[in-house]
Amino acid sequence: MHLYIHVPFCNKICPYCAFYKHRLGNIDLRGYIAGVLAEAKLRIPYGAQPRTIYFGGGTPSMLSVTHLRTLTDGLKEWLDLSRVQEWSFETNPATFTPKKVEQWVDVGITRVSLGCQSFEPELLQLLGREHSPKQIQQSVAMLRQAGMPQINLDLMFSLPGQTLPQWQHTLEEALALEPNHISTYNLSYEEDTEFYRQYGANAGDEETDIAMFTMADHLLQAAGYRHYEISNYAKNGAISLHNRACWCGEDYYGLGPGACGTIGMLRYRNTENTTNYILDLANGKLSEAERETLPQEARRTELLGLRIRMDEGVPKELLLPRNQDFICMLEREGLAALTPQGNLVLTLQGRLVADEIATGLL
Numbered sequence: 001m002h003l004y005i006h007v008p009f010c011n012k013i014c015p016y017c018a019f020y021k022h023r024l025g026n027i028d029l030r031g032y033i034a035g036v037l038a039e040a041k042l043r044i045p046y047g048a049q050p051r052t053i054y055f056g057g058g059t060p061s062m063l064s065v066t067h068l069r070t071l072t073d074g075l076k077e078w079l080d081l082s083r084v085q086e087w088s089f090e091t092n093p094a095t096f097t098p099k100k101v102e103q104w105v106d107v108g109i110t111r112v113s114l115g116c117q118s119f120e121p122e123l124l125q126l127l128g129r130e131h132s133p134k135q136i137q138q139s140v141a142m143l144r145q146a147g148m149p150q151i152n153l154d155l156m157f158s159l160p161g162q163t164l165p166q167w168q169h170t171l172e173e174a175l176a177l178e179p180n181h182i183s184t185y186n187l188s189y190e191e192d193t194e195f196y197r198q199y200g201a202n203a204g205d206e207e208t209d210i211a212m213f214t215m216a217d218h219l220l221q222a223a224g225y226r227h228y229e230i231s232n233y234a235k236n237g238a239i240s241l242h243n244r245a246c247w248c249g250e251d252y253y254g255l256g257p258g259a260c261g262t263i264g265m266l267r268y269r270n271t272e273n274t275t276n277y278i279l280d281l282a283n284g285k286l287s288e289a290e291r292e293t294l295p296q297e298a299r300r301t302e303l304l305g306l307r308i309r310m311d312e313g314v315p316k317e318l319l320l321p322r323n324q325d326f327i328c329m330l331e332r333e334g335l336a337a338l339t340p341q342g343n344l345v346l347t348l349q350g351r352l353v354a355d356e357i358a359t360g361l362l
Contacts, residue, residue, distance in 0.1 A: 001081075002245045003050040005036060005071075006256035006273055007060040011095075013129040015198070016156075018190030020258030020272040021058045027274055029067050036224055036255050037074040039270075042286055043261070044253055049071045049080045052242035054088045061091035065103040072107055086241040094135035099144035111150040111185070111240070112143055118306035119173040120166050123159055125196050133173065134303070150238050150289045152181035157212040159187055160199060167212045180238035184216045185231050210352055218298075230309040230351050247306045249299075305358045308346060316342030319361070325344055326360050 009024045030330075063071070070249075075081065089104065090110040091164070095181055096104075104112070118124050119133040136153075143151050153174050157167050174182055186209055189196045225233035228245060232240065246252060254261035257277035269290040271277055280287035300318060307314045319327070329332045329342060330336035335350035335357065344361075346354060 001042075001048055001050050002052045002054070002242055002250060002252035004054045004056060004242070004252055004254045004259060005058055005060075006058065006254065006270075007063060008058040009062045011062070012128060012130060015194035016127060016187060016189075016362070018193050019056075019058070022274065024062065024108055028278070029063070030070075030280070031278040032256075033067060033074070033276045035072045035257075036071060037078070038281040039255050039286065040075060040253075040286070041078055042281075043255070043282075043283070044079065046078060047080050049083045050253075051083060052086045052088070052219075052245060053081075053084055054242040056090050058090075059092055060089055061095050061100075065100060068104075068107055071290065075342040078187055088095075088113060088157070088240065088242055088246040090115065092129075093131040095131075095138040096139070096142070098142050098146060101142050101148060105146050105148060109148070111152065111181075112148050113152040113154055114139060116153050116174070117156045117157065118162075118166075119170040120162075123162060123166065126160060127156070136173075137177065141178065151175065152183060152240070152302075153179045154183045155217070156185050156187050158205070158209050160195075162208075162212075164208070164211055164215065168215060168219070170218060175219070175223050180235055181240065181334075182220060182225060182233045183231055184220075184233070186213065208227070213352065216349070224360065226311070228311045231298050231353060244310075247304060249303045255299050262294075265299060267292050267294055267298075290305065301320075301362055304361055305355070306342070307356050307362075308354050309351075311345065313339060313343035314361070315347030316344075319344060330357065 006020070008021045009027070010021045011023070013023070015022065020193065040094055041234050089109045090113045092115045113224070114136065115129075116136045117127055117129055119136065121132060124131065124133075139230055140151060154251070155170055155174060220233045221227055224237070225235045227233050228239050232243070234240070251263045252261055253263065254270065257270055257274045258272045260267070267290075268288050271280070271289045273285045276285040304314060304318055307318065327336070330344075330350065335353070336344055336346050339345055346357065350357060
């Protein structure tokens with residue numbers, strides 16, 4: 001079992017972000033923490049042992065260390081955290097101090113994911129980011145000095161107006177910092193974002209997308225990073241255990257406003273309204289927007305879409321006899337290959353059309 005906690009608060013709303021988030025405003029952080037702890041007790045059996053914990057957002061680093069300790073101490077009263085293998089924490093460069101990082105390590109955080117996005121000042125400004133390239137470097141140095149075991153850099157490509165040389169520069173600057181893990185996300189223009197309203201759903205250029213994706217693959221693998229998932233690269237085995245568990249379809253509980261969870265065939269999504277979330281939990285009830293039991297075929301469809309993104313491939317248990325002709329075509333076209341264990345693994349060219357291949361396997 002795995003645990004995700006959504007922290008929806010941000011100092012500034014980035015124009016491309018589609019996750020549930022908002023400024024802190026008049027929200028009482030103590031009420032938010034009480035809500036998360038109350039939800040944990042309503043959802044999760046007493047003494048359960050999560051293997052990973054992931055704080056996402058929003059900006060989890062907006063929680064003070066006092067708030068973070070209150071939250072983690074409360075979780076420890078209900079859950080057994082002695083077997084947690086990885087505790088991840090999303091944050092932004094230039095939003096923390098050396099002292100705060102030392103306290104994160106002391107609390108038990110083992111992995112920090114820095115939302116760098118780019119090393120180009122003009123692109124950072126376009127994205128609404130408040131840090132500079134130099135502050136990325138300073139933030140990595142702080143994390144390393146405090147002894148943070150793993151550091152991940154989040155990068156984005158196919159930004160409006162971004163050139164291939166700019167993307168290469170960002171990759172090279174990231175590599176120079178020698179992080180344990182690098183994520184490279186192709187910007188998508190999601191509804192209800194400023195970028196969608198400004199550029200539309202079909203912004204971007206497929207040829208540029210392919211060139212940037214291929215460049216990242218070549219540069220990062222040449223530097224010793226394993227391309228273990230379409231958007232993720234890890235060095236020396238530092239894969240994201242939490243995300244890998246989600247891609248493999250393992251059970252996870254999501255806590256907090258806007259969080260989702262999947263336990264067995266049950267899927268739920270919490271309300272995207274922090275005030276209502278706090279009030280509901282204060283009254284002893286879950287604050288859900290959706291709850292469903294997934295049909296077997298729908299679950300298989302979902303797992304195909306997730307597992308096909310990984311370098312371990314789709315396990316043979318998810319492949320059906322009717323898929324055989326399609327798989328033979330993929331092999332002939334150099335888009336995929338079957339391992340000796342029967343897993344279907346995409347080639348680099350196949351990863352460029354992963355969604356279409358997943359659809360073909362339904």
